[in-house]
Amino acid sequence: MGRDSWRPERIRHSPWGALALVMLTGIALMRNGADLSPGPPQPVAATSVDHQKDSPGAPVAGPAVKPLAYAPVDRVSIPSIQVDAPVVDVNLDPDGWIETPPPEDPNLAGWYQNGIAPGQLGTSVVVGHVDNMAGPAVFYGLGSLKKGNRVEVSRSDGQVAVFEVYGVEV
Numbered sequence: 001m002g003r004d005s006w007r008p009e010r011i012r013h014s015p016w017g018a019l020a021l022v023m024l025t026g027i028a029l030m031r032n033g034a035d036l037s038p039g040p041p042q043p044v045a046a047t048s049v050d051h052q053k054d055s056p057g058a059p060v061a062g063p064a065v066k067p068l069a070y071a072p073v074d075r076v077s078i079p080s081i082q083v084d085a086p087v088v089d090v091n092l093d094p095d096g097w098i099e100t101p102p103p104e105d106p107n108l109a110g111w112y113q114n115g116i117a118p119g120q121l122g123t124s125v126v127v128g129h130v131d132n133m134a135g136p137a138v139f140y141g142l143g144s145l146k147k148g149n150r151v152e153v154s155r156s157d158g159q160v161a162v163f164e165v166y167g168v169e170v
Contacts, residue, residue: 003042040130042170043143068119071157073111076126081141087153089113090127100127106137118153119161126153 073087090099090110101110109128116122129137151163 027147038073040136040140067121068117068155068159068161069157070117070120071155071159072113073118073124073126073153074156075154077152077154078107078142078145079152080146081144082143083138085109085128085138087111087126098127099127100129103129103132103137105134106134109138117155117161119155119159124153 003009018125049072072089075085076087077084085107087109088101088111090101090112091114093099099110101108106129109126111118112125118124118126121142128139130139130142131137145165145168147165147167149165151165153163155161
């Protein structure tokens with residue numbers, strides 16, 4: 001018995017497994033594409049180390065504004081991110097979540113009509129998609145809003161409720 005009798009037999013691997021894996025990966029990338037887009041803009045507070053700089057605080061004290069009466073919402077405009085969108089009424093879905101506008105129309109926002117109307121005292125809810133299967137949607141640029149930007153909500157009574165961003169929170 002010599003040293004060669006204890007040596008394990010050398011196994012030759014076939015390259016077909018690795019080749020099949022590379023081909024399947026290539027086909028998947030061709031079919032689905034490689035999503036290299038950076039996604040929607042993110043708020044400064046999400047990317048900075050110092051979260052105190054842009055963190056929300058209490059609204060700046062100013063002259064008292066008289067609350068408006070109830071009126072449905074027609075349109076939302078955010079000039080700093082080029083949003084000017086019609087608004088549809090939305091309700092709650094069967095699970096109790098606020099519905100969203102149909103994703104087929106990317107420039108459509110929704111207003112939860114069973115809540116507070118913009119301009120009334122309290123919190124009003126306006127929803128919309130950031131993107132859909134076709135690409136960016138109405139609120140894609142929301143993450144790039146900064147303190148001082150304006151949001152204008154046109155109401156069915158002809159009045160416009162104007163809001164100012166006083167903080168960004170992630």
